[in-house]
Structure formats: structure tokens, C-alpha cells
Amino acid sequence: MSARRIYFVVSILVLAALPWLIATPYWRGILVLCAMNVLLALSLNLVIGYTGQLNLGQSAFFGIGAYVSTILVKSYGWNFWLAAVAAVGAAGLLGLALAAFAVRLRGHYLAIASLGFAVITYQVLVNWENVTQGVRGIYGIMPPFSHPAALFYLVAGIAVLVYVLIDNLVRSPVGDSLRAIREDEVSAASLGINRALWKAFAFCVGAAIAGLAGCFYPGFVGTLVPDAFNIVESFTMMAMVIVGGMGTMIGPVLGAIVLTFLPELLRGFGELRLMIYGIALTLVVLFMPGGMVQAWMALRARLR
Amino acid sequence: MVALGLTLIYGVLNQINFAHADFVTVGAFTAFFTATRFATKVLGLPDTGAYLLSMFAALGAGALLGLAVNAAVFAPLRDRGDELRPLIATIGVSVLLENAQLALFGPIPYQFDSPFARETLRIGRIFFSAQSVLVVAVSAAAIAALYGFMRFTFLGKALRAVAQDRETAGLMGINPNLLIALTIVIASALAGMAGALLGPVLVLSPFAGASVIVKAFAIVIIGGFGNMQGTILAGILVGVIEAFTVQYLGSGLIDLVVFAMLLLMLVLRPTGLIAERKEENV
Amino acid sequence: MILRAKEISKSFGGVRAVHNVSIAVPENSIFALIGPNGAGKSTLLNLLSGIYQPDAGSLHLEETNLIGLPAHRRVRLGMARTFQKIRLFRQLTLLENVLAGFHIHQDAPFWEYLVYGDTGRFREEARSLLAFVGLEARSGERAGALPYGQQRMLEIARALATRPRLFMLDEPAAGLNAAEVDFLLKRLEQIGRQGVTVLVVEHNMDLVMNVAHRVFVMDHGEPLFEGTPREVQHDPAVIAAYLGGEFAS
Numbered sequence: 001m002s003a004r005r006i007y008f009v010v011s012i013l014v015l016a017a018l019p020w021l022i023a024t025p026y027w028r029g030i031l032v033l034c035a036m037n038v039l040l041a042l043s044l045n046l047v048i049g050y051t052g053q054l055n056l057g058q059s060a061f062f063g064i065g066a067y068v069s070t071i072l073v074k075s076y077g078w079n080f081w082l083a084a085v086a087a088v089g090a091a092g093l094l095g096l097a098l099a100a101f102a103v104r105l106r107g108h109y110l111a112i113a114s115l116g117f118a119v120i121t122y123q124v125l126v127n128w129e130n131v132t133q134g135v136r137g138i139y140g141i142m143p144p145f146s147h148p149a150a151l152f153y154l155v156a157g158i159a160v161l162v163y164v165l166i167d168n169l170v171r172s173p174v175g176d177s178l179r180a181i182r183e184d185e186v187s188a189a190s191l192g193i194n195r196a197l198w199k200a201f202a203f204c205v206g207a208a209i210a211g212l213a214g215c216f217y218p219g220f221v222g223t224l225v226p227d228a229f230n231i232v233e234s235f236t237m238m239a240m241v242i243v244g245g246m247g248t249m250i251g252p253v254l255g256a257i258v259l260t261f262l263p264e265l266l267r268g269f270g271e272l273r274l275m276i277y278g279i280a281l282t283l284v285v286l287f288m289p290g291g292m293v294q295a296w297m298a299l300r301a302r303l304r
Numbered sequence: 305m306v307a308l309g310l311t312l313i314y315g316v317l318n319q320i321n322f323a324h325a326d327f328v329t330v331g332a333f334t335a336f337f338t339a340t341r342f343a344t345k346v347l348g349l350p351d352t353g354a355y356l357l358s359m360f361a362a363l364g365a366g367a368l369l370g371l372a373v374n375a376a377v378f379a380p381l382r383d384r385g386d387e388l389r390p391l392i393a394t395i396g397v398s399v400l401l402e403n404a405q406l407a408l409f410g411p412i413p414y415q416f417d418s419p420f421a422r423e424t425l426r427i428g429r430i431f432f433s434a435q436s437v438l439v440v441a442v443s444a445a446a447i448a449a450l451y452g453f454m455r456f457t458f459l460g461k462a463l464r465a466v467a468q469d470r471e472t473a474g475l476m477g478i479n480p481n482l483l484i485a486l487t488i489v490i491a492s493a494l495a496g497m498a499g500a501l502l503g504p505v506l507v508l509s510p511f512a513g514a515s516v517i518v519k520a521f522a523i524v525i526i527g528g529f530g531n532m533q534g535t536i537l538a539g540i541l542v543g544v545i546e547a548f549t550v551q552y553l554g555s556g557l558i559d560l561v562v563f564a565m566l567l568l569m570l571v572l573r574p575t576g577l578i579a580e581r582k583e584e585n586v
Numbered sequence: 587m588i589l590r591a592k593e594i595s596k597s598f599g600g601v602r603a604v605h606n607v608s609i610a611v612p613e614n615s616i617f618a619l620i621g622p623n624g625a626g627k628s629t630l631l632n633l634l635s636g637i638y639q640p641d642a643g644s645l646h647l648e649e650t651n652l653i654g655l656p657a658h659r660r661v662r663l664g665m666a667r668t669f670q671k672i673r674l675f676r677q678l679t680l681l682e683n684v685l686a687g688f689h690i691h692q693d694a695p696f697w698e699y700l701v702y703g704d705t706g707r708f709r710e711e712a713r714s715l716l717a718f719v720g721l722e723a724r725s726g727e728r729a730g731a732l733p734y735g736q737q738r739m740l741e742i743a744r745a746l747a748t749r750p751r752l753f754m755l756d757e758p759a760a761g762l763n764a765a766e767v768d769f770l771l772k773r774l775e776q777i778g779r780q781g782v783t784v785l786v787v788e789h790n791m792d793l794v795m796n797v798a799h800r801v802f803v804m805d806h807g808e809p810l811f812e813g814t815p816r817e818v819q820h821d822p823a824v825i826a827a828y829l830g831g832e833f834a835s
Contacts, residue, residue, distance in 0.1 A: 192661030278400030
């Protein structure tokens with residue numbers, strides 16, 4: 001068995017054991033949250049880390065997934081799974097729509113355009129009260145499984161599946177093309193890579209995965225308010241990707257885990273939670289641009 | 305004025321400062337505490353004097369912050385030639401500043417009374433608060449001063465030279481790093497002062513910056529990144545459109561309309577109102 | 587004739603970078619494009635490769651009309667290029683750089699990538715391309731870490747991965763030392779012998795005179811002369827343009 005396989009099997013076993021090792025309802029909830037954050041970090045990493053598109057609107061797709069699935073279930077009586085498929089589709093389609101012209105934009109322009117998209121989405125959630133209940137929020141949302149361990153298994157299972165698929169994809173020739181676009185768009189085009197197509201592809205897939213994560217959020221929290229999908233959420237997702245190490249597979253996973261648990265451990269300090277994100281983001285960019293993955297590599301090199 | 309600071313930084317550095325709007329709130333809080341705690345209580349100044357003093361305090365606070373962010377973030381990252389990194393770092397600074405203020409001042413909005421907010425002026429049948437007149441007047445003066453500075457003084461010309469071509473400007477004996485630091489300080493001081501001006505108009509809370517920044521970005525993009533005339537024009541345009549939106553569609557939709565306009569602008573004319581065409585450089 | 591441009595023009599903000607240039611590149615030849623600084627050579631190459639679209643004129647690769655076709659589509663027709671200012675994927679390894687060049691030949695169905703990941707296809711061919719430019723030993727290093735001359739060679743290997751029929755190089759010898767120029771010259775001849783038409787924009791006269799079958803001279807965005815290297819060397823107009831250009835710049 002290769003080292004990869006061994007790591008994989010060990011991770012699965014740890015995941016399976018986790019809800020029984022950490023048995024209090026509160027910490028089980030944090031586990032679910034962590035799995036969801038991993039999913040979000042993976043989705044954003046595909047767009048920022050592998051394709052080099054600075055997308056600050058990921059919170060919007062997360063929100064669209066959450067609202068579409070919840071409204072379909074609550075107002076139209078859809079089955080949860082069917083609603084989830086529709087929600088993922090809606091997030092993906094909107095991602096594609098935004099990508100349709102965002103692919104022509106680069107760097108700062110894309111950052112601001114996606115930020116603008118996130119603001120618009122947030123405003124729609126607040127103002128379209130007939131459908132979204134506005135700031136009053138939607139209450140009494142049931143998760144697809146009531147047992148917290150089952151919910152964790154579901155979300156973690158999906159996160160593992162998504163991880164494996166993206167990992168395969170980025171090691172495949174598609175990954176070569178995406179990274180080529182990230183490094184230099186003009187020379188990517190000079191090799192026959194249709195940059196608009198592949199950028200839109202990454203954007204759309206990233207949006208769909210964020211939408212998928214969004215499907216599980218409302219049932220887990222029980223309520224749904226627009227503030228959960230404020231642009232600050234985009235920033236926290238980005239912090240996870242950067243702190244872990246963007247453009248690597250394991251980095252964003254580690255980033256999501258650390259930045260989910262660290263603030264929980266420091267919960268007594270209130271407002272410090274987001275300050276930690278801010279400090280971590282700035283310091284990592286300044287001193288360790290490759291994130292935790294880079295730090296680990298450096299450490300290993302020194303120990304040898 | 306906030307947008308102008310952003311565009312100034314962008315024009316010279318080709319970098320976005322996400323924390324810029326938080327300089328505004330820091331400025332506002334500085335002004336607030338200077339006016340209410342220090343000037344009136346300690347120095348025993350009258351209200352008007354206290355407020356004017358607080359404006360300078362805010363200016364100074366903005367300048368100091370700008371200096372700090374330049375030294376900590378922009379300067380070390382400048383030579384790596386990456387657009388994403390400095391942007392992400394300033395997002396970090398922004399989140400940090402917001403929550404530091406939250407920890408210090410709490411989430412409850414402050415009522416910042418300026419002596420001008422209480423007075424109203426009448427022109428014909430329309431009433432203005434003296435504060436809004438002051439905002440417009442000081443902004444106009446600051447914009448005019450900045451414009452004159454960029455256009456006519458040696459330093460201003462040097463700044464524009466750095467914006468055009470950093471290396472060549474460096475060869476001509478201009479110290480680009482010093483000038484870039486200066487730009488950031490000027491822009492940040494402007495932001496601080498804007499905070500003092502806007503404090504009494506907006507609700508003063510640690511997150512007030514967030515609502516300002518997204519709008520400032522919209523203005524900067526609509527005007528064209530780094531283009532001063534465009535930014536001023538776009539600022540006026542957005543103001544007018546906002547007023548109309550409030551009139552006909554209700555105030556809840558302001559951001560929606562402004563950002564729809566932004567997206568439209570990005571589709572139709574990504575280079576801004578007054579376009580400077582740049583071909584892909586190969 | 588593999589490539590035929592008729593009276594193509596391109597201006598930037600009123601400046602005529604390329605004006606009324608007609609060019610015909612014969613198949614299986616090494617065709618050099620020379621001229622003083624600012625003559626419009628790079629712009630012409632950008633027009634041919636699709637980075638710019640011309641304001642006027644026609645452009646054909648054999649029978650295919652190239653006007654309006656974006657750069658990445660032209661690659662599928664068998665056109666490849668390198669850049670004057672080197673544009674490598676600097677954070678990627680040498681091997682990854684060359685593998686990205688095989689993009690248009692990757693034809694496995696999408697689900698295979700999702701299920702199997704790295705298919706390992708083209709890996710051997712990529713290695714032999716690296717060997718061809720003398721970089722096989724460094725295939726795992728990052729492209730950005732290479733010395734300048736080797737970066738140029740890597741760019742050539744990467745472009746060759748698209749398996750071009752027409753290979754356009756923009757000043758490949760710029761910044762190379764004498765030994766490196768010599769190596770480049772041999773490689774260009776070898777590429778030409780394999781049935782690839784080579785179009786090279788170049789400043790280095792030694793290289794042009796040694797390797798080119800035909801030479802096209804441009805000045806001020808317009809065609810000045812076309813002929814064999816020997817004819818070019820003795821043409822008074824070319825000599826005048828070069829001397830004038832050299833002293834002026």
C-alpha cells in the first residue's frame with residue numbers, strides 16, 4: 001500500500017471515531033461546523049489557489065445554497081435531497097453567470113466585482129422579504145438527520161468525497177491547465193488553453209461546492225438569517241485557505257480545522273475570535289505566504 | 305473623499321487598501337473622544353473649537369495608521385510583485401482593526417454630537433444641517449487641494465511619475481519608497497478626517513467602515529482605478545443616484561442599485577468612466 | 587506557403603505599429619523577421635499568433651482564415667510561439683511547464699480525470715523535450731529558479747509540446763551568451779529539419795545569417811526588404827535603416 005493510501009485510511013478511521021471521542025453535543029456541533037468549513041475552504045481554494053482568481057464572493061454562493069434548499073423544503077415541501085440538488089444547481093448556475101463576465105476581469109477588478117456580487121446577494125436576502133423573511137429570519141429548520149453524529153458523518157463524508165475528486169482533478173492534466181492559467185494567462189493561451197472556459201469552470205464548480213455546503217448549514221443551526229452570509233464570511237473562508245496554504249490540497253483542510261477550533265478554545269475572549277482571523281491572515285501573508293504547509297516543509301527540511 | 309484616498313493609493317501603488325475604510329472609523333472614534341473627553345473636559349474648549357481640534361486629531365490618527373500599514377504591510381510585500389498578497393494582507397488588517405475597535409468600544413453605536421449637526425441652514429425652502437454643508441465644503445476643499453497638489457507641485461509631479469513608471473522615476477533621483485509612503489499617509493489622513501466629518505452623520509460603530517468601503521470601491525471602479533477626475537465624477541454620480549433611489553425605490557435598495565451599477569460598469573467599460581486604454585502588454 | 591498575411595495593419599492610440607504588411611512564409615523554411623528597435627516585429631508576431639487582432643488585412647494559415655480567431659484556437663491549428671519577455675509558469679516545475687503544453691492533445695474523457703487523476707500520459711514525451719533543450723536533469727525544479735538562458739530554452743520546449751507546424755519565436759537569443767546562442771542555433775536547425783516551419787524575430791544578426799533561409803526586414807511598421815540573408819546584407823536600404831536606427835537609439 002502506498003503512503004497516500006495509508007494516510008487516507010487512517011484519516012477515514014479518525015473521522016469515523018471522532019463523534020464518539022468528542023461526545024458532548026456542543027463539540028459534536030463544532031465538528032459538523034468544521035466539516036462544513038473544510039468543504040468551503042476546498043471550494044474557495046479551487047478558485048483562488050489553483051486558478052488564481054481572487055474571489056471575494058464565495059459567501060454569496062454559500063448563502064444561495066442555504067436559502068434555496070431551505071425555502072424549497074419549508075415553503076414548497078420538497079424532499080431535502082431534491083432541494084439540495086436544486087440548491088447546488090442554483091449556486092453553480094449563478095457562479096457561471098458571474099464567471100461569464102468575471103473571466104474577462106483580473107486581479108483587483110475580479111476581487112471587487114465578486115465582492116459586489118456578495119453585497120448584492122446579501123441585500124437581496126435582506127430585502128426580498130416575501131421569500132427570505134428578510135432580517136427576521138427563517139426559524140425551526142430541521143436537519144436531514146437528527147442525530148448529530150449522523151449529520152457529521154454526512155457532511156464529513158461529502159467533504160472527503162469532494163476532497164478526493166478535487167485532488168484527482170488537480171493532479172490530472174486539467175490541474176496543469178488551471179495552474180498554468182494562474183501563473184500566466186497569456187502564455188497559457190499560447191499553449192492552446194481556453195482561459196475563459198477553464199476559469200469559468202473553476203468558478204462554477206467552486207460556487208456549486210459552496211452551495212452544497214450551504215445546504216447543511218440551516219438544518220445544523222436551526223435558523224437562517226442573511227447575516228450568516230455577510231462578506232465577512234468570505235474573508236474567514238479566505239483566511240482558512242491562506243493560513244493553511246493555498247494551492248495545496250491539504251492546506252485549506254488544515255486551515256479550516258485550525259480556524260474552526262482555535263476560536264472555540266478561546267471563546268471566553270468574545271470579540272477576539274475575528275481578531276484572530278485578522279491577525280492570522282496578515283501575519284501569514286507577511287511571513288509565511290505558503291501557510292501551514294510551507295511552514296511544515298521548512299520545519300522538516302531543517303530537521304533533516 | 306474616501307474613494308479619492310483609495311484611488312490615490314491605487315494610482316501610485318497599483319494596490320488596494322482594504323483597511324482604508326477602517327481608517328475612517330478610527331478617525332471618527334479619535335475625533336469623538338478628542339471632542340467629548342479631551343478638548344471639552346481637559347482643555348475646556350467650547351464645542352466648536354473642540355470639534356475643529358478633533359478633526360485635526362483624526363487627521364493625525366489616519367496619517368499614523370497609514371504610516372504603520374505602509375511599514376508593516378505594503379513595504380515588505382511591494383517587491384514581490386504580487387497583486388493578491390497585499391490585498392489579502394489588508395483584508396486581514398481590516399478585520400483586525402474592526403474587531404479591535406469592537407473590543408475597545410463595544411458594539412453599541414455612539415452618538416457623536418457635533419456642534420454643527422444641531423444647527424440648520426435654510427436656503428429657500430430647503431433645510432440643510434450645518435454638518436452636511438461642512439462635509440461638502442471640507443471635502444471640496446480637500447479634493448481641490450489634493451488636485452492642485454498632484455497637478456502643480458514638484459512632489460505631486462514626482463508622485464505621478466512614480467505612478468507611471470516606478471523604475472524610471474527611481475533613476476531620475478526620485479525616491480519611490482518615500483513617495484509611496486507619503487501617498488499612503490496623505491490618503492490615510494484624508495480617511496481619518498473623513499471619519500471626523502462623517503462621524504456625526506453616520507452611526508458611529510466599529511463596523512461603520514464596512515458599509516463605507518464597499519461603496520468607496522464601487523465609486524473607484526466606476527470612476528476608473530487610479531483616475532482622480534473619474535473618481536470625483538463617479539462620487540458625485542453615485543451620490544445623485546443614491547438620492548434618486550431613496551426618493552423612488554426606498555432606502556433599503558441603495559446598495560443594490562449602486563452595486564448593480566458597478567457590475568454593469570464592469571461589463572460595459574471595465575476601465576471606468578474616463579477610460580485610459582491599456583493593451584495587454586506582451 | 588504555410589502562412590500568408592495580406593496588408594495587415596495595427597495601430598495603438600493613433601500610433602501605427604504595423605502598417606500594410608504582407609508576408610508569406612514558405613513551408614519547411616526558417617524565416618527570419620528583422621528590423622531596428624520599434625520596427626513593429628513583435629507587434630506583427632502578436633498579430634500572427636492572435637494576441638492582437640489586426641485593424642485591417644487578411645491572415646491565413648494555409649486555407650484557414652485566422653482573422654477573429656483567438657490565440658488559443660490558433661494553437662490547435664498548429665501554431666506555437668515563445669515570448670520576447672519570458673513568460674514561464676514560474677512556480678511550476680520544468681516538467682509541469684512542458685506538460686501544460688500538451689493541453690490540446692489531452693483527449694481523455696473528463697470523468698477519467700476525476701477518477702484516476704494523473705494519467706501520466708505525455709510524461710515521457712515531456713521528458714524527451716526537456717532533454718532536447720538540455721534540461722532533463724532539472725525537470726523537478728521550479729521554472730523561476732532557472733538561469734535566464736535556460737528559461738528561454740524551457741519556453742521553447744513548452745511550446746514544442748503543442749506539436750506545432752509553424753513555430754514562432756520572439757527574440758530567442760536575447761540575453762544569451764555565445765555558447766547558448768550556438769546551442770539555440772543548432773536546435774532551431776534541428777526543429778526545422780523535422781518539418782516544422784520556423785518564424786523567428788531576432789536581433790542577433792549572426793544567428794539570422796547562419797540559420798535563416800529567407801529574411802524579411804521591417805522598419806517603422808512597414809516592410810522594407812525581403813530576400814536571402816546574403817541579399818539582405820548587401821541591400822543599401824537595409825544598411826541605412828540599421829545604421830540610422832542604431833545611432834538614433
